[in-house]
Amino acid sequence: MDYIINHFDFFVDLIDFQITSNCVDFSLFKTICGLIVSLDQIKIPENIVNVEATHDKQQYSEIFLFTISTCMWCKKAKRWLNRQGFQYSYLDIDLIPVEDKNKLKAEIQEVFGVKPRFPFLVVNKIQWDSGYNPDIWEEMIN
Amino acid sequence: MNKQKSYEDVKEYVTRISIRNGWKLNSDKEQLDDLITGLQANFNRLGYYNCPCRDSQEDHQLDRDIICPCRYAEQDIKDYGYCYCTLYQQLDFDISRPLRMIPERRP
CATH class of the missing domain: 3.40.30.10 (Glutaredoxin)
Known part of the structure; x- marks a missing residue:
């Protein structure tokens, strides 16, 4: 969990890269979203x-x-x-x-x-x- | 129902505790005032001097280790120079040292 928060920018860049290169890995995206904690x-x-x-x-x-x-x-x-x-x-x-x-x-x-x-x-x-x-x-x- | 404590009552209590244990009270006026009013509010709401900086279970038995002076104060003062809430300090504590929150010793 801390890893995701500490490397948040990296994951955002990774997703951005996947979208721009048209090869989105939704399983990775889902995993990351599931791990991000929120006050909500x-x-x-x-x-x-x-x-x-x-x-x-x-x-x-x-x-x-x-x-x-x-x-x-x-x-x-x-x-x-x-x-x-x-x-x-x-x-x-x-x-x-x-x-x-x-x-x-x-x-x-x-x-x-x-x-x-x-x-x-x-x-x-x-x-x-x-x-x-x-x-x-x-x-x-x- | 416990008799309500005034600011002066609480100040007298913590002064007595500090003298008895060979400690001194926090010398920062604003902080000391915050701590005494916090203890006063806790006593008048709960019936005992729950540590102002620790969350109470509103049960004397469950909170007995964090009733001022808390069970951890002596060791914290030895190790860090002041207790968790900073009310009590070592007699020779250097008041020019900035106070930071110390680790919570309570399990």
């Missing part, structure tokens, strides 16, 4: 908070953050995104019923293949990072 595969409760962008720059990345409302690292993460002026959405997972939360965490683990710790960032629905790592985030988002 997770049922997210409705208590999402949307934060508007505070700068006029074009933002190409869609940012979603899973957080704990009481967590210092999560507060730092929100402040960092605010300072950068990004538009993003977040969900404080501790503010939803515990059964829903456990289900959500299990789905995150199943889809992204990692036991999440918070803040948990998802960029463009497929790239993720577990924990507060602004240096990595900057690269992911830009």
Whole structure:
């Protein structure tokens, strides 16, 4: 799974080459699509908070953050995104019923293949990072 | 129902814990404030001081290892200079060092 994400550009080029050379291997395409993980595969409760962008720059990345409302690292993460002026959405997972939360965490683990710790960032629905790592985030988002 | 804790109650509690263990509290005012208000919110909602940076099961028994000071704090402070949420730090911890999230020791 990580291999696909890390070599995403390569696979896009490969498919592009197959299409332009008129020899599309659909089995390969299907395999790749099946392996690509996405936030869309997770049922997210409705208590999402949307934060508007505070700068006029074009933002190409869609940012979603899973957080704990009481967590210092999560507060730092929100402040960092605010300072950068990004538009993003977040969900404080501790503010939803515990059964829903456990289900959500299990789905995150199943889809992204990692036991999440918070803040948990998802960029463009497929790239993720577990924990507060602004240096990595900057690269992911830009 | 537990009596609700004020900000000052929580600050007194964590100060007592830090002195008893030979630690100090996070010296960054904004971070300390976030941590104390997080602990306060957890106590007033759950009835115990669940670690503000860890997800609770809303069950005292299931969360007992992450009730502040958590079971992992002592070892984390020895190894990294501060605990998972950064509330408690080694007495001689260099405050000019940037804080980064440490690995989660909880199984």
